[in-house]
Amino acid sequence: MKRVLACLALMLALVFPAMAVSPDEMLSDPALEQRARAISSGLRCLVCQNQSIDDSDADLARDLRILVRERLVAGDSDAEVQQYLVDRYGEYVLLNPRLNEHTWILWIAAPALLIAGLGGIWVASRRQSPPQAGDDLSDEEKRVLAELSQTQAGKADRA
Structure with missing residues (x-):
């Protein structure tokens, strides 16, 4: 019986995506935190490559999550935060590339x-x-x- 429960617990742990956002990164304002999650789910971890920064445990992903939250607290819109990161890291930081002349x-x-x-x-x-x-x-x-x-x-x- 213990093995069955252990197997079920392991399967449940594998089914749910690993959210790497730690409590110390979270914003106290729920609306801003929701916006930060929405933005970071569309940003690529530059270390893990095909994982969003929300799901990655890499140090760079943590820095990007903090940067997103800092920009939101400073009053930037969602588009401005994305553009700031694209200007800084290139369009590769976006999980879904934009349709423009070079893509x-x-x-x-x-x-x-x-x-x-x-x-x-x-x-x-x-x-x-x-x-x-x-x-x-x-x-x-x-x-x-x-x-x-x-x-x-x-x-x-x-x-």
């Missing part, structure tokens, strides 16, 4: 490759026509084949 290929490449691949498959399937029976047979072979077909049809009718 359009990221947004267009996948659908374009999918369409090109489907088009290639369609063209290849249209080019291959199944060979017709008797296309490459001589006249004598065609006559023998017709006789065999008639013989087989006659046997089928009698059965």
Whole structure:
């Protein structure tokens, strides 16, 4: 029974994402804290790379979480906080890159490759026509084949 409970506890611990925000980082104002969480969930940990700074235990992620909260306390809007971090660390800090002149290929490449691949498959399937029976047979072979077909049809009718 203890093993079952231990396994359930372990599974529950793995199911919920690890929130790395420590209590000393949290703001006393719940509205500002909610805004800070919303902003930091869209920011990439530059150490962990595909983890938000909200989920990361890295020191840099902690520094970024504190920086987000400092900017919010200073009166910056959500967009200003994001732009401040983009100006400082580059657009890579955003988990979802913006659509602009130097990221359009990221947004267009996948659908374009999918369409090109489907088009290639369609063209290849249209080019291959199944060979017709008797296309490459001589006249004598065609006559023998017709006789065999008639013989087989006659046997089928009698059965």
